[in-house]
Amino acid sequence: MIFSQIDYFTSHFNLTEAMIKLEQLRQFLVVSQCNSLMDAADKLHRTPSAVSMTLKQIETRLGGPLFEGDRKRDLTPLGRFVYTRAERSVSEHQRMIKEIESYAKGDTGLVRIAAVPSAATQQLPEAIANCQQDRPTLHIELHDTDSKAVHAAVLSGNADLGVASLPFDGSSLAYQQLASDAFVCVCNAKHPLARSQSPLSWSSLAKHRFIHNGLCEQIEHPTVSELSANAHLRVYNIASLLAFVRKDMGVTLLPEGSVTDCRNLVTRQLRDKSATRNLYLLRRTDQTPSPAVRELTQAIIEQFTGSCDPSPKPRSPLQRR
Structure with missing residues (x-):
């Protein structure tokens, strides 16, 4: 009889899993842990009759008793089997809810x-x-x-x-x-433009070798377009670009915020304040x-x-x- 109850539960578990609610299993766990229907009802904030009805519904679904006798203290073999599965399911459900709530608050992901x-x-x-x-x-x-x-x-x-x-x-x-920041001329510290104390005009840049970079495309001025078109050196990585400027292989234009390493370099403001990134x-x-x-x-x-x-x-x- 005992084995037939367990076999019945395992063979019908997929069917009964949808019928038995998680809250019913949680109440069953509390009763099992309290060893008393009255104490479990107090802990669950329910009446003893309501908790007893929940247990009866589970037993009806499974076709066998969960407890030995009416005192709800000792589990039957079926009850012990349900307990281990229910404990795992309720614990996993609680963990899943915490993960969902954490994700919903932006704490994980x-x-x-x-x-x-x-x-x-x-x-x-x-x-x-x-x-x-x-x-x-x-x-x-x-x-x-x-x-x-x-x-x-x-x-x-x-x-x-x-x-x-x-x-x-x-x-x-x-x-x-x-954010928005102004373009500046970047040159070697010993370059002639480095000695200028006033903002530079576009025409002053046209007298020197120019290194093109992708950010120059944001400046809409014919002189800059001409400088870029005639540039013999094009460098698109900023770290590499600054390395060439340090070698005094030309001057370039960059947003001021892009020049984070100024070793052996000088930045000079431009007269045209419309040149911004x-x-x-x-x-x-x-x-x-x-x-x-x-x-x-x-x-x-x-x-x-x-x-x-x-x-x-x-x-x-x-x-x-």
Whole structure:
């Protein structure tokens, strides 16, 4: 008879699992642990008759008793089998609920960021540190690359957020301006332009060898276009670019915030104040961001601007500047 009860339970478990509610199993566990129907009812904040009815419903579903006698102290073999399975299921359910709640609050999950090097080395470390201070189990991946690659990563879904210097005119991206900094001339410390104490004109740059970089494309001025077209050296990685400038192989133009290592270098302001680089926070508009992405978005915005608005706004298409 004992083995037939267990065999019946195991052979019908998939069927009865949907019929027996998790709360019923939890009440059964409490009764088993209290060894008293009255004590279990007090702990569950239910009447003894209600708890007794729950146990009866489980026994009816399984076709056998869970306890020996009416005192609810000793489990039957079927009761012991149910107890081990119920304990595991209730524990797993509680763990799952905690994980879901943690994810919903943005405390867990993975956020992938693609960013231009200047943002990756200056503002983002502080923003990420602030976010992870309150969320130590949050996983973050940061890849630094150029603006075009940032756009491609966000568009393809390989990055959840992007920080780039060029707004993209695609309809599937939303972008929010984070910061703006002026372009400066960067030259070797012994270069003739390094001795200039006044802002430089475009014509003064035309007299010297010029090293083109991708950020120069944001400056809409014929002299800069001509300098870039005639440049004998094109370098797109900023660290490598600055190494060539240190070798005095030419001067270049960079946003002031991009020049983080000024060893043997001098930056000079430009007379044309319209030459600026804007940084934008990018994300896709056709996907709902995860809670963790929303939390990190807010941390990034606060780090750059002090604002608490976590939602990049969709903008009308802009031309590259």
